[in-house]
Amino acid sequence: ASGSGAFDRRRCSGVVVVETTGNPDVEVSLVVPMYNEGEGCLEFLATVDALLASCAASHEIICINDGSSDDTLAKLKIARVSRPNVKIVNLSRNFGKEAALTAGLDLARGRAVIPIDADFQDPPELIDTMLRRWREGAQVVLARRTDRSADTMLKRTTSAGFYKAFGRLTRLDMTPDVGDFRLMDRVVVEALKQLPERSRFMKGLFAWVGFRQVTIDYVRATRRAGTTSFNYFKLWQFALDGFFSFSSLPLKIWSYFGFGISALAAVYMLFLIVRTIVEGGDTPGYASLMCVILFSNGIILISLGVIGEYLARVFTEVKRRPLYLVNEMEGFETPEIARSD
Numbered sequence: 001a002s003g004s005g006a007f008d009r010r011r012c013s014g015v016v017v018v019e020t021t022g023n024p025d026v027e028v029s030l031v032v033p034m035y036n037e038g039e040g041c042l043e044f045l046a047t048v049d050a051l052l053a054s055c056a057a058s059h060e061i062i063c064i065n066d067g068s069s070d071d072t073l074a075k076l077k078i079a080r081v082s083r084p085n086v087k088i089v090n091l092s093r094n095f096g097k098e099a100a101l102t103a104g105l106d107l108a109r110g111r112a113v114i115p116i117d118a119d120f121q122d123p124p125e126l127i128d129t130m131l132r133r134w135r136e137g138a139q140v141v142l143a144r145r146t147d148r149s150a151d152t153m154l155k156r157t158t159s160a161g162f163y164k165a166f167g168r169l170t171r172l173d174m175t176p177d178v179g180d181f182r183l184m185d186r187v188v189v190e191a192l193k194q195l196p197e198r199s200r201f202m203k204g205l206f207a208w209v210g211f212r213q214v215t216i217d218y219v220r221a222t223r224r225a226g227t228t229s230f231n232y233f234k235l236w237q238f239a240l241d242g243f244f245s246f247s248s249l250p251l252k253i254w255s256y257f258g259f260g261i262s263a264l265a266a267v268y269m270l271f272l273i274v275r276t277i278v279e280g281g282d283t284p285g286y287a288s289l290m291c292v293i294l295f296s297n298g299i300i301l302i303s304l305g306v307i308g309e310y311l312a313r314v315f316t317e318v319k320r321r322p323l324y325l326v327n328e329m330e331g332f333e334t335p336e337i338a339r340s341d
């Protein structure tokens with residue numbers, strides 16, 4: 001393993017994950033983050049294992065148990081008995097989907113890597129098509145949801161608004177309606193692993209690295225088992241993460257606002273001075289005073305909040321904590337993973 005920064009961030013107290021680059025023996029790695037997926041994970045693993053056996057030369061299925069509070073881990077261990085391609089990474093607690101995905105990408109060795117949800121919302125049948133497009137020369141195969149009727153009206157409009165605003169603010173070309181479900185060539189995965197930031201807005205990072213992309217369409221189904229772990233507040237935080245990690249415009253815009261308001265205030269001040277000189281002092285205007293105070297205080301609070309958002313992100317980056325901690329792993333060969341003492 002090299003001593004690069006990309007490697008350092010994966011060093012954790014219990015288990016040291018030594019750099020895992022590609023292994024030509026593995027054609028496809030499936031990366032599956034799992035949080036409380038005990039109900040449906042056996043069926044899911046059976047489906048994808050059979051499917052990959054038919055359309056890939058060789059494969060591995062990396063399951064990241066993201067601190068589930070149900071029997072997901074036990075179910076994974078059961079699955080491993082009959083399916084040696086299933087590998088288990090058990091994180092020390094719930095780190096969130098983005099961190100779980102990062103763990104999976106770090107450990108995947110395939111020449112092609114596909115992150116996929118465990119709830120059948122990313123249709124496994126698409127993997128065959130993805131692999132074909134990849135073998136034809138694409139480095140990234142995006143899966144785009146054409147029909148989102150499974151989602152609520154509110155979720156669809158908010159998500160459309162997000163993509164529009166994100167594109168305008170960051171000038172990054174993020175294909176709308178594309179989730180984490182995609183195929184990435186080894187070179188793309190290695191590029192992603194070079195990105196050192198702690199706040200992992202994966203969609204944005206995926207878009208940032210670029211490479212030769214093709215898009216295929218599919219219809220998103222509803223969850224087959226279990227419940228979604230994303231509510232609107234989480235999604236809002238997620239969107240904020242996207243904006244503040246990829247754009248500094250919100251930080252800059254307030255100086256223009258400040259200029260504008262100061263200019264207006266200066267004009268008004270001049271007017272007041274002239275009027276006082278000409279007409280003499282009259283009773284002070286309580287209403288106008290209140291308006292100015294409230295408005296300017298509002299602006300100040302908003303701009304402080306924006307600075308706070310960036311400061312919080314800078315703070316998490318500066319702490320340089322690992323993105324995730326691995327508690328135990330099963331199915332990985334020892335030369336690549338070594339226990340530290």
Ligand code: UDP
Nearest residue numbers: 033034035066096097100117118228229230
């Ligand atoms: N997930 C995870 N950690 C979390 C939340 C979710 O690993 O903290 C996994 C989950 O098990 C699933 C995928 O991320 O495989 C997508 O989650 P979910 O279906 O809840 O999200 P949605 O489809 O509603 O966006």
Ligand code: MG
Nearest residue numbers: 117119121223
């Ligand atoms: Mg889902």
